[in-house]
Amino acid sequence: MTSDPTSLDTFASQKLHTLEQRKLRRSPRECTALDAVRVMMDSRELINFCSNDYLGLAHHPQVKEAAARAALDNGAGAGASRLVTGGHARLFALEKRLAAFKGTQDCVIFGSGYMANMAITPALAGPDDIVFIDERAHACLFSGAQLSRATLDVLPHNDTDALADRLDRKRRAYRHALVLVDSVYSMDGDLAPLDVYARISARHEAWLLVDDAHGLGVLGNGRGAAETFTPKPDIPLQMGTLSKALGSYGGYLCASHEVCELMRSRARPLIYTTALPPAVIAAAEEALTLVETDPELCARPLQLARLFAAELGLDEPQSPIVPVILGDAETALAASDKLREDGYLVMAIRPPTVAEGTARLRVTFSAAHSEESVKSLAASLKHIIQD
Numbered sequence: 001m002t003s004d005p006t007s008l009d010t011f012a013s014q015k016l017h018t019l020e021q022r023k024l025r026r027s028p029r030e031c032t033a034l035d036a037v038r039v040m041m042d043s044r045e046l047i048n049f050c051s052n053d054y055l056g057l058a059h060h061p062q063v064k065e066a067a068a069r070a071a072l073d074n075g076a077g078a079g080a081s082r083l084v085t086g087g088h089a090r091l092f093a094l095e096k097r098l099a100a101f102k103g104t105q106d107c108v109i110f111g112s113g114y115m116a117n118m119a120i121t122p123a124l125a126g127p128d129d130i131v132f133i134d135e136r137a138h139a140c141l142f143s144g145a146q147l148s149r150a151t152l153d154v155l156p157h158n159d160t161d162a163l164a165d166r167l168d169r170k171r172r173a174y175r176h177a178l179v180l181v182d183s184v185y186s187m188d189g190d191l192a193p194l195d196v197y198a199r200i201s202a203r204h205e206a207w208l209l210v211d212d213a214h215g216l217g218v219l220g221n222g223r224g225a226a227e228t229f230t231p232k233p234d235i236p237l238q239m240g241t242l243s244k245a246l247g248s249y250g251g252y253l254c255a256s257h258e259v260c261e262l263m264r265s266r267a268r269p270l271i272y273t274t275a276l277p278p279a280v281i282a283a284a285e286e287a288l289t290l291v292e293t294d295p296e297l298c299a300r301p302l303q304l305a306r307l308f309a310a311e312l313g314l315d316e317p318q319s320p321i322v323p324v325i326l327g328d329a330e331t332a333l334a335a336s337d338k339l340r341e342d343g344y345l346v347m348a349i350r351p352p353t354v355a356e357g358t359a360r361l362r363v364t365f366s367a368a369h370s371e372e373s374v375k376s377l378a379a380s381l382k383h384i385i386q387d
């Protein structure tokens with residue numbers, strides 16, 4: 001029997017049609033980076049205010065040089081899983097350095113932040129367990145939780161009382177409990193009360209997993225969001241990415257030696273995938289050196305975010321992510337288009353990524369932006385909003 005290829009295409013086009021009608025169809029666009037802040041899009045040069053390359057390290061000469069040298073010395077690809085022959089010494093060395101930087105016993109590196117979260121929860125939880133997750137947690141924390149087949153309990157955003165209450169009522173019925181939160185929420189830029197989460201989780205014997213994708217390199221002298229709390233909260237599962245402030249690619253989990261060893265033996269997205277290419281590892285290593293030695297560089301994105309917010313009279317940001325909430329999707333899209341006419345690239349974020357009625361511009365700041373360009377972006381936006 002042969003399958004009918006037209007029915008596959010028919011299925012795809014009907015599905016796309018439905019998405020189109022619901023305004024959910026997405027089309028990736030060509031966008032070529034010229035340097036840490038300038039991009040070419042539709043034959044126009046724009047200043048990029050929506051990248052997560054917070055420190056401009058993806059374009060730092062030393063980082064690029066390290067990547068190029070590693071590719072020339074060690075090859076373009078790793079060739080196999082790290083459990084076969086892909087385990088380059090540099091990968092082990094980078095894990096040691098990240099563990100030391102985050103103050104944990106051990107660290108394990110994954111193919112990406114997304115893969116790390118697809119790996120961690122399923123390696124720790126199963127059908128007898130319960131996973132509490134903040135409603136605004138990143139999509140990959142949800143994916144990992146679903147893949148684990150544990151019971152899923154979605155918490156109102158940053159509502160630690162709700163967590164305490166539900167743990168009180170439900171914890172006993174399950175073998176293990178996990179609590180999954182972002183340290184910095186990617187669409188709002190607000191921080192989670194990590195100190196309170198850590199206390200409540202410890203009290204109820206629940207394991208806290210914090211996704212610090214937007215904290216590493218930009219908060220707590222570059223060491224991450226947890227370092228902004230005194231005393232530093234005890235977080236047993238500290239996950240993050242090499243793809244944002246470190247300007248490279250890959251994800252990590254910093255945790256105890258036992259937990260990391262369990263990942264090495266049980267985490268499917270680690271075992272059955274090819275190890276990171278040498279150039280990617282070398283770039284992250286070099287970027288980590290810059291982060292470790294330059295706290296002023298790490299502080300700059302938040303300073304620029306605060307400058308921008310002050311110019312527009314917005315609340316003081318807690319991270320380099322500043323949402324400018326405009327209401328309906330059309331208004332947000334129109335503002336994004338007008339900014340592009342003025343030479344700035346700022347994405348409009350619409351439902352269902354954010355709640356209905358809270359469509360917004362999501363502005364992110366990089367150490368590589370000049371104060372002048374931040375001020376002129378604010379002036380341009382002020383003008384657009386007032387129109």
Ligand SMILES: *Cc1c(COP(=O)(O)O)cnc(C)c1O
Pocket residue numbers: 112113114115138140182186211213214241242243249250251
């Ligand atoms: C970007 C992001 C990820 C995914 O990391 P990648 O390395 O890009 O796959 C995970 N969690 C959060 C909160 C993120 O913002």
